[in-house]
Amino acid sequence: MKYQTWILEKLIEKFESRKKSSGNMRKVAFQMQDESALSQELEHAEEKEQFLAALDLLKQKGLIDYSWVRFEKDNIVERVWLVLDEEKVRESYRVLARIPKGDIICVLRESLINSINQMKPLDNEIQSFFKKQLEQMEQSSSIPRFFTDKIEPNEDLIRCLVYLSQNNQEVQERVLSSLLYNDSKYFERKVKGKVLSVLKAINKGKGEELSDEELLREKGVVKWPEILEFTGRLAVLFKQGELMDFSVLTYGAYINSLMVEMVDKVCLYRIKKVIFIENKANYVWYITQEKKEEELVVYHGGCYSPIKGRWFKKICEACIQDGEQIKFYHWSDIDVGGFRIFSRLKTEIVSSLIPFRMDIETLEKNRDKGMPMNEHYRMLLVEMINDCRYEEFKFLIERMIELNIRLEQEQLLY
Incomplete structure (x- = not known):
C-alpha cells in the first residue's frame, strides 16, 4: 500500500503543479532515474517486488501506466505517468482520500x-x-x-x-x-x-x-477574566443595588471584567481630570508620585478589549454630571503605537481627549533618551502627518522625523 500511495501522491502533486502553472496536461509523469532515494530502496529484492506489484495494480485499475528501460522489461522501470481521463484522475484522488x-x-x-x-x-x-x-x-x-x-x-x-x-x-x-x-x-x-x-x-x-x-x-x-485598574474618588453602583466605594484605595483599585457586566453606573466625586495611562510602570509611578486629589487615573494597557472599552465608556458617562467640565487626558509613548492608541481612545470613547506629555517639549527635553528609527518607521510617521486622525501630533511627528527619534514613556520616569 505504501508504494501505491507514494506513486499516486507523486503524480497528483505534479498534476496540480502543472495545472496551476500552464494547464498543459499532455503528460504528467516522473522519471525513475530522478528518484535516487527510491532507487536505493528498490535495491532490496523484497522492496522492488512490492513496488512493481503496486505499479501493476494501479495500471490494472487504469489509473497509471509505465514503461521499461530498453532491454530491461520486467526489471527496471523507466517512467511512470498518470492516466489523464477525468474520471480516472478523480478515482486517484479517491484512493488517496484527497480532494482535488x-x-x-x-x-x-x-x-x-x-x-x-x-x-x-x-x-x-x-x-x-x-x-x-x-x-x-x-x-x-x-x-x-x-x-x-x-x-x-x-x-x-x-x-x-x-x-x-x-x-x-x-x-x-x-x-x-x-x-x-x-x-x-x-x-x-x-x-x-x-x-x-x-x-x-x-x-x-x-x-x-x-x-x-x-x-x-x-x-x-482571554485566558482568564481581565483586571481593570484605576485610582481616584470613584464608586460603582451595581445592578443588584449595592454601592461599592473605591476612593479609599489610594494606591490602586480594580474590578475584573466579569463585574463590568453587573455595573449599573459609575459615580465620581469632585473629579476634575481623568488621565488614561498606557504603560503599567508609568501608571504605578504616577499614582504614587504625582496624582492629585481631583484626578481619576485609569490604567489603559495599550490594546484594550471590548469589555474594557465598555468600562472606559461607563467612566466617561459618569463625568457628565452637574454641568461640571471634566478634562480627559491620555499618556502613551511618543511613537506610532502611542499615536494609534490615542486615536482609537479618542474615536471610540472620548472625543475631547487631550495628549498628556506627548508633545514637542517632552520630546526635546528627553531627546538623549530617544530611540533611533529605521526608514520604514519614518515612512509610517510621514503617512501620519496628513492623516486627520493624528492631527494633534502633526508638528510633533515632524520634529520626531527631524531628530530621527521616538520616545517610550517609561524613559520619563528616570
Whole structure:
C-alpha cells in the first residue's frame, strides 16, 4: 500500500503543479532515474517486488501506466505517468482520500464570500482580510498561505475569524472553543496558531509589535477574566443595588471584567481630570508620585478589549454630571503605537481627549533618551502627518522625523 500511495501522491502533486502553472496536461509523469532515494530502496529484492506489484495494480485499475528501460522489461522501470481521463484522475484522488485542489479552492472561495456577506459592512479588518484573500485567489488560482489544502481546517479558521470580527464581549479561550467546536481544547490545539498568524498579518505595518495575548485580547479573547485598574474618588453602583466605594484605595483599585457586566453606573466625586495611562510602570509611578486629589487615573494597557472599552465608556458617562467640565487626558509613548492608541481612545470613547506629555517639549527635553528609527518607521510617521486622525501630533511627528527619534514613556520616569 505504501508504494501505491507514494506513486499516486507523486503524480497528483505534479498534476496540480502543472495545472496551476500552464494547464498543459499532455503528460504528467516522473522519471525513475530522478528518484535516487527510491532507487536505493528498490535495491532490496523484497522492496522492488512490492513496488512493481503496486505499479501493476494501479495500471490494472487504469489509473497509471509505465514503461521499461530498453532491454530491461520486467526489471527496471523507466517512467511512470498518470492516466489523464477525468474520471480516472478523480478515482486517484479517491484512493488517496484527497480532494482535488480545484474543488478546495471553490469551497474556500464560497466560504469567504458567505463570510464577507454576513459581516457588518463597517471598518472591519477581518472582512478586509477576507476580501484580500479572495483577490489573491482570483489572480493566482491557488490557495492563499493562511489556508490549507484541506477543507475542515479552513472552515475552522474562518468560523473563528467571523466570530472575532463580530465579538463585543469577553470570552475565555476554552469557552470560545466549546462554543465554536464543541471541544474546550480544540481552539488551542488546532486553531489558535492560525488565528494569530492572521491577526499578526492584519497588524503588520502599524508600527507596533503586539504580543499574542494582546492580539487576542483586542478581539475579546482571554485566558482568564481581565483586571481593570484605576485610582481616584470613584464608586460603582451595581445592578443588584449595592454601592461599592473605591476612593479609599489610594494606591490602586480594580474590578475584573466579569463585574463590568453587573455595573449599573459609575459615580465620581469632585473629579476634575481623568488621565488614561498606557504603560503599567508609568501608571504605578504616577499614582504614587504625582496624582492629585481631583484626578481619576485609569490604567489603559495599550490594546484594550471590548469589555474594557465598555468600562472606559461607563467612566466617561459618569463625568457628565452637574454641568461640571471634566478634562480627559491620555499618556502613551511618543511613537506610532502611542499615536494609534490615542486615536482609537479618542474615536471610540472620548472625543475631547487631550495628549498628556506627548508633545514637542517632552520630546526635546528627553531627546538623549530617544530611540533611533529605521526608514520604514519614518515612512509610517510621514503617512501620519496628513492623516486627520493624528492631527494633534502633526508638528510633533515632524520634529520626531527631524531628530530621527521616538520616545517610550517609561524613559520619563528616570
